Amino acid sequence: MGPVLAGVLQLLALIAALALAYIPLGTYMARVYSSDKHWRVEKWVYKGIGANPDAEMTWSAYLRGVLAFSTVGVLFLYALMRLQGVLPGSLGFSSVDPAQSFNTAVSFVTNTNWQSYYGEQTMGHVVQTAGLAVQNFVSAAVGMAVAVALVRGFARSRTGELGNFWSDLVRGTLRILVPAAAIAAIVLVACGVIQNFSGIHEVGQFMGGSQQWNGGAVASQEAIKEIGTNGGGYFNANSAHPFENPTSFTNLFEIFLILVIPFALTRTFGVMVGSVKQGYAILATMFTIWLGFVALMMWTEFAHHGPALQAAGGAYEGKEVRFGVGASSIFAVSTTLTSTGAVDSFHSSFTGLGGGITMLGMMLGEIAPGGVGSGLYGMLIMAVIAVFIAGLMVGRTPEYLGKKIGTREIKLAACYILITPALVLVSTAVSMALPTPPHSMLNSGAHGFSEVLYAFTSASNNNGSAFAGLNANTDWFNTMTGLAMLLGRFLPMVFVLALAGSLAAQKPVPVTAGTLSTEKPLFTGLLVGAVLIITGLTYFPALALGPLAEGLA
Secondary structure, X not given: OOHHHHHHHHHHHHHHHHHHHHHHHHHHHHHHXXXXXXXXXXXXXXXXXXXXXXXXXXXXXXXXXXXXXXXXXXXXXXXXXXXXXXXXXXXXXXXXXXXXHHHHHHHHHOOOOOOOOOXXXXXXXXXXXXXXXXXXXXXXXXXXXXXXHHHHHHHOOOOOEOOOHHHHHHHHHHHHHHHHHHHHHHHHHHOOOOOOOOOXXXXXXXXXXXXXXXXXXXXXXXXXXXXXXXXXXXOOOHHHOOOOOOOHHHHHHHHHHHHHHHHHHHHHHHHHHXXXXXXXXXXXXXXXXXXXXXXXXXXXXHOOOXXXXXXXXXXXXXXXXXXXXHHHHHHHXXXXXXXXXXXXXXXXHOOHHHHHHHHHHHHOOOOOOOOOOHHHHHHHHHHHHHHHHHHHHXXXXXXXXXXXXXXXXXXXXXXXXXXXXXXXXXXHHHHHHOOOHHHHOOOOXXXXXXXXXXXXXXXXXXXOOOOOOOOOOOHHHHHHHHHHHHHHHHHHHHHHHHHHHHHHOOOOOOOXXXXXXXXXXXXXXXXXXXXXXXXXXXXXXXXXXOHHHHHHO
C-alpha cells in the first residue's frame, strides 16, 4: 500500500468514527446542560465551594465566576510549581523558576498548554497529576460552559439570565470529561501507553553514555489532553513519544479524541436552540474547512520538490516513521484547527507551505472545529458577522436564530475578532524590533521569523504548539507569551458573554419571506467565505514574510 493511499484510508476511517459518535454524544451533552437534576457527588462539590447551582446568573455574574475560578487556578498551580522542591513525588526536581512557573500556570489554566520546558526533566508526579492534569479537565470545562452560555443567549428571550457557571463547570467536568477520559485512558493503556508512578531509571548505553527515563501517569494525562483539546504532554516530544503514542492506531485514536467533542458540540447547539438543522449548518462549515486543510496539507507534504524528497516518497523530516506523512498531516491540521497543540511530528520541519497551513489554522481562530467550547462560540461569532454582511448586501436588518443583530451585537462581535490578531501581530512586531528576543531564533530569514510568528499565534489563540527551534524559555518569551495567553483567553470571553446577555434580553423576531435561511448550504458557503476572507486580509502580510516567502523560494 502506498503512503498516499494509507493516508486517505486513515482519513476515511476517522471521518466514519466521528460520524458514529456525533449524534449520541451531541445529544447527551445537550441533556447534561439542560438538566435540572444534580448528582449526589455534584451536590458535595457545590457545598464544598459554597455555590448555589440553581441560581441563574446574568452575563456579568457568569463572567465573574469564570475569572474568579481561573484566577484561583493560576495562583494554585503557580504555588505548586514554586514549592515542587519540597513536595513528595518530585523525582528530585527542584522548584520551577518564577517566570516559567507563571508562564506554565497561565498556560494550563487558559487551555493553551504551551510548554517552554522539558516535561520529563522539570515536572514531578505531584505537579503533573495534582496540578497540570486537573487543569486539563477544568480549563476545558470552562470553555464548554462559556459556549453553552452563548447558546442559551440564542435560545432564550426577554431575560438577562444565562444559567449558572458553577453548575455548568461541574457538570461538564463530571458528566462529560471524566467518563470520556477514563474510557480513553483504558484504551490507551491497552495499546501500550504507560501508566505508573515510577522514578527515574537508566536505559541501556547509547554512544558512550546512558539514557534516563522517568515514568508517570501518562495514559490518563494523554486522554484528557486530547479530549479537552489541551495538548500538554508528559514528555518533550509530546505525542511523537512512544510512551504517549506507541502505534499508528493510538495515533488515529488520539486524533479522534481531539475532534470528537468540538464537532459534537454543533449537535448540542442545534438541540438546545430547537433546530438541529442549524447545528448541521455549523457542522458543515467546520467540516468543510477542516477537510480542505487536510487535503491541502497532504498535497504540500506529498507533492515535494527535490531529489531527496522524491526518493523518500514524501517530506519525512521531523515525522515519525510509525505514522508516516499522511497521518502526521491529519494530526497537524487537527491540532492547529483546534486549540489542542499536541504534536506527533515537528511543524518546523514541515515544508514551508505546510508550516504555513498549521499557522493559518490557528489564525482562523481555531474554529474548524476549534477547541472544546471555544470552537463553537468562535464559529457562532463568525456566523453573526456573516449574517451582518448578508444584511448589508440586501439592505435589511440582519437576524440570526430569531435575534436581531444590531449595533451593540455587531460591536461585540467585531471586538472579539480583533483581539487575537492584535495580540499576535503586535507581539511579533515588538519581539522582532527589540535587540534581544531574536537571539532565541535558531534559524534566520523567513523561517526564523516564522518561529516567532508561530509562537505568538499559538499563545494568543491558546493552542500551545510551537515551531521547534525557538528558545522560548527566556524571561521575555515566558512573560510575553504568558500575557498573550491570558488576554487571548479571557478578553474574548468578555465579549462572548456580553453578546450572550444582549441576545437573551431580546424579543424573538418572527421569520418572514426576507429572513436569511441560516440552515441552508448557501449560508454555509457564506460563512466559509467570511472566515477565510477575514483571516486572509488580517494575516496575509505577516504570512508573506514567513511561510509564504519560505515556501515559494
